[in-house]
Amino acid sequence: MKKSFLFQALLTLLLASQYGYSQVDVVYNNLVWSDEFDNNGAVDSNKWYHQTQLPAGGSWFNNEVQHYTNLISNSFVDNGNLNIVAIKEPFTDQGVTKQYTSARLNAKFAFKYGRVDIRAKAPNGQGTWPALWLLGKNVNEDGGFFDSNFGTTSWPACGEIDIMEHGIFPGQPVNYIGAAIHTPSSSGNTVNKGGIQASDIAQNYHVYSMNWSPNQISFLLDGVLFYTYNPSVKNASTWPFDADQYILLNIAMGGFAGTIPANFTQTSMIIDYVRIYQNTAVDTESPTNFVASLGAVTGSSVELLMNANDNSGTIAYTISYPGGPTTTVYNPSGVQKSVIIPNLASNTNYTFTIAATDMSGNTVTNSPIVLNATTSFNPQCSGSDTQASEGAFTLGYNYTFQTIGTDVKITFELLDSKVGLVAFLRSQSPFTETQMSNVSGQTFTQTITGQTLGSTISYAVKFAYAGGLAVTRYISYVVGSNCSLGIQNETAFKQLVYPNPVDDNLHLQLSDNQNKITLSDVVGKIHLVDLVNSDHILDMSSFKTGIYFLRVENSHGIQNLKVIKK
Template identity: 60%
Template sequence: MQNIFKIVGFSIVFFCYQLAYSQVDVVYSDLVWSDEFDNNGAINPSNWHHQTQLPTGGNWYNGEEQHYTNELTNSFVENGVLKIVARKEVYNSQGYTKQYTSARLNSKFAFTYGRVDIRAKIPTNQGTWPALWMLGKNIIEPGGYFSSTHGTTSWPACGEIDIMEHGITSWQPAGYVQSALHTPSSFGSTTNIGGTIANNLGNDFHVYSMNWSPNQITFLLDGVAFYTYNPAVKNAATWPFNLDQYLLLNIAMGGVAGTIPSNFVAATMEVDYVRVYQNVQVDNQIPLNFTAAVGTVTSSSVELLLNATDNSGTVNYNIVYGGNSISAYGNSGVQKSVIIPNLTADTNYTFSISASDATGNNALNNAIVLNATTLGFVGCTGTSSEASQGTFSTGYNYSFETIGSNSVKVTFELLDTDKVGVVAYLWRQSPFAETPMSNVSGNRFTYTLTGQTSGATINYAVKFAYANGMSVTRYFSYVVGNTCTLNQQEFDDFSNFSFTNPSHDFISIASDITIDKVEIFNLIGNKVVTQTENTNQIDVSSLSKGMYLLIVYSEHKKGIKKIIIN
């Protein structure tokens, strides 16, 4: 291949690279390692190592049928292109005779974070498995270039990044190429898989790319992203991708690639270039304008609204609360919404939030500390599957009903069909008490609490005990005397009024009739505002952010609507 074509090709790829800016979180622009395959003959020994040693047992993995060799017939450079050739030939090595040969090349370069571009044309022959991929430099593997000096970790704990592989997804349409990641949490038949269709695969060159940052790994075909791996929790099980990895180029034969046809002779993968980009210039600029605020609050979650700017284009956020931590990232200058899930109802949480960039520069005002109290878990009637202990396969129905003026009838029905021998106990939250419930029918149980105070808030859960286990519902808050009408979104009695929603310090109410009184309740039934004067302008500056119920009275009419205070 002529040098002028390589220059044109580089320009095209660079253009595609720029188009992909919005599809990746970190743009890497400095070329740090490459092989353009300009010299005919044997591969450059300074860049590549032939991995030929068989694994223990005498066979390569996944039922493959080839010997990997360092023969010129299996790997060589010709006219500016690396050619890896899988051949049908009897070959004896290391005491084993096999019917096919190929080549498996290890790069002598390893790196952490960056972008890989490989322009290649791959074979599509039945029974072939061409692959462009990466392994952790710390892998323990016979004959691997780094294994003898850096091998400390077995697969898949070392991590594996498959940039492109073909031939092992026979159920996919023609032209399908796959990218995958293997980690301790998902390996072998991994679920961390993405794929796309390459036009005229087998006849045309395509650019297979992988963009790897501390936040995510994105795979691209010809500059277009098609799959991103970004686990919510990054630890040794899900993210062994914080250490050096090296490149591998090979064609495997048979095994999971299927039966090799009897008339197979040879298949060739051609590689025009391999390029690795990183950001070499030292980044000393810290994230600026870092802000954090509380957004929507529910009984089980808190939304945090985060923002900062950074010259890298990406900001990393670390959130610590109650012995837990969550990492997230957002684009520079764009508000990032992070939902903290699985929280306990009616509980105050403290969140410590820090901002940094990919280099590790920290925002000057780290850490911002925010407090938020989850809403009470409202109980009257409904269905849920949330548990405070154990789990529910389906869930349960619940009902709280005030009888007379000072009794509350509590009814729970277990909907799980996989539980046998079910009995139920009513749990009081504080002070804790456990009371047997009466069985009504099936898995439906009830108990009536007497001597309650009208307007008081009570908190109860139900323990369902059964053969070999138990499951406990969430605690429900209930206001004695509440008919649950406050849980309805809107009444038809009086609906021809409007107001600012969401509202901040004041609620401005517009109506074509006179409003006598306005009340605001929180979602656990507590009245937080009553106003009978100047009813078109309600002061809510003292209320916490969240959702409330606005009740408007006019003579004998009443209307109820939800409102958000922000």
């Protein structure tokens, strides 16, 4: 028996209060569109459109083998539920005969930003591909509901948001459901995806949710977050999600879902409700009580602390500084937000400008707030990094500085694999550029002579290769420092890393509340870079057996530790 709408609405509000503020950046409260499937018989044609037109070539995408129909046997409402039914039966349409029928419904409602909740049971049998998803209203897909009036954009430039799919994840067990984002930057077998193991999806109802804000798209199963998409750069390639999207419901057969068993007859997806929430009230009230201050400042990072109040429940903080990216983060009203700005140069003054608005764009009266911070002096002898002063690095680079008499030997290794690689050592002041000698592979060295002990030098390396170049950040070094143990200010360290050797969980007890950790292997490949608190557990259960190096950076300096994974 279907729960009453009033009870469901109260339950939704309860879940929002328990989970929403802690798991999503914007909580949407006003129901703007729904189908409760209360009237038995045909699907409500005021709300849904049957998409049946075959794509050019006579076959649906991804080598699927079904016809989508508007037959009541493939989609109907019964006892408060929508039934989408895939059936093994020969069926001829548009001059093409196929052996399976199903239904593909387009919602006749499109929206920008909000939350979608769909309570459903979905088939989990071999060869079936149930999906709850969205497409841009502007997609030029012939036969789609919006195509004739709005279809101006090809897939994936229109954007696609997959709330739930099952059956297309080789190597995953039954009842593993996935969510995914398709854009021009990554489509098809996209890298932008997440998944979670659910209890029997065919026998149990689950609530599949998607929360879409101007900042990020989050996916939840039964109110629990399991994946968030939030690209650092939002443009037409990564973020076509600033325009209307509409919901699709369907079961595909075969294709990526694999071989359909010979004894298959039919299967159903049973949907209790589809609900869309937005915040509809016109908001003219600006945030109040906006404050911003500095938190922890290290040799390579600055922590910014922000807080404000607003009736909408959510504050947007936009942070910018000269030479760095502009970043917007969202946080609940009245809750302090901590943002750590990483990869900064040591002993350098930075000016941060922080603006605060609500979700309607109302600006707080004392916005922006300007903060000045000077990173601590952090001379380095060795380490790994990914920061670039020109171009970009993926895996990054290793570096060492070694004083020999009054000479300094400087060695850099590029971890990104490149063809035709050469390296040039750059002095910051005065600016010079000297070609380095290749040691082996992608490791290069250069010795500078006649240095003054105790003086500070600053160098970067330009890696030039076929098709481009990338330049490391300038790294400061005090001539004469030996860093033989990889430790600066060694007496300040009282840090524990245990157990070592480790099976699964590596426990870290570090000196600062803010620590940058980098985990690399013996060939220099970086496996992890993270900002962690003083007490942290590093899960190494999925790492291969071998030797790893853990680099810890904080206000006391740098410590390099050898970790053995059993």
